[in-house]
Amino acid sequence: MKKTTFIVIGAVLAVMGLIAFRLSSNKKKIDTQNQLPATNVNIAIPVTVSRVEEGDVSQQLIKTGNLIPFKEAAISATTAGRVTNVNFNLGTQVSQGAVLVQVDNKLKELSLEATQLTISKLKRDVDRYNTLLAGNATTELQVNEVKYNYENAINQAEQIKKQLLDATVKAPISGRIVKKDIEVGEFINAGAVLGTVLDVSRLKAEVLVNESDVYQLRVGQSVRVSSDIFPNRILSGTISYISPQGNSEHNYPVEVTVSNSLGLKAGTFVNVDFSQKSNQKALQIPRLALVESLKNPYVYVVSNNVAQQRIVKIGRELGDKIEVLSGLSAGDTVVVTGQLNLSEGKLVQITK
Secondary structure, three states, rough: OOHHHHHHHHHHHHHHHHHHHHHHHHHHHHHHHHOOOOOOOOOOOOEEEHHHHHHHOOOOOEEEEEEEEEEEEEEEEEEEEEEEEEEOOOOOEOOOOOEEEOOOOHHHHHHHHHHHHHHHHHHHHHHHHHHHHOOOOOOOOHHHHHHHHHHHHHHHHHHHHHHHHHHHHEOOOOEEEEEEEOOOOEEEEOOOEEEEEEEEEEEEEEEEEEHHHHOOOOOOOEEEEEEEEEEEEEEEEEEEOOOOOOOOOOOOEEEEEEEEEOOOOOOOEEEEOOOOOOOEEEEEEEEHHHOOOOOOOEEEEEOOOEEEEOOEEEEEEEEEEEEEEEEEOOEEEEEOOOOHHHOOOOOEEEOO
16 A cells, blocks of 8 residues: 555656656747847838829820710601601601601691681671771671681681691701601601601710819810721810719719711710810829828828828829829828838838
8 A cells, every 4th residue: 555655656756847847948948039139020011102293284184985966856746647758767867847747637728728718708797897887887796796706717727727737747957867666657646756866967975074173174165086986086076064063973974065077976985185284283193102092092101111101182183193282292202002011100112
């Protein structure tokens, strides 16, 4: 019994000694590591930079849009009836006022003839009753009644003439027929659309211009319009409309009237160049230097190889550059690439 107890005590002492040895060994290693020089964890981030400079404001502004017809009108019926004649087909060039569709009006013509005969008879009655009234052979009441019937017949004749005119459908504008929805023999109702005519002798380009640029534009301003269909040809255009209200993204619809000397078709994509020469100067930085969007812009400025975050106020877009209104000074160095890895106080390495 005593022998077993001694064996257990010896084993425990041996284990405790092994633990003490391990702890002592680990302490020596830790002390040795603590005596080594600390590793530098502030690694320099490679970036490219650009200097903030004051430059000329060229006000370069090019927007892409599509062409729409200068005018577009529906050919509509103004009276009901059966169509007796159609004078157009798809692609027909028509002039404003030309007769395009004729609706049967034979009954109205007969009604007008009968009304005109009535007018002639009533006119003679009026003359006769006026003579009788002068000789006191009739009463003024009878004369007035005859005059009323005569004038009422004239009004009826005018109404019938208007109905006859309505039976003739004319071209609302000059242009080319692009849609035909009628054939001879069909019965139509008043208001029915019989076709569509487009005026593409001139075209309009529709573009969206952002808030910072739209205030530089004015109605009547001359612009240049180009298309990939005719890459070496420039069309002259004039701003004809600037919307007084922008959309949810602060873009404003602008329409430009374009001469169509090249025979462009509606729907063609075009580039509208609003650029103007200017003697103005402004602080400019590359657009790539902006870290956030145009709504919350800031940049990183490099000073003594350390990145410093700088909030800026921006102005106009100048091609691949952007105007800086405040937050930077001429000569400052801003980071152009590598910003995603940066934060305030980070060490940077400028690369070319």
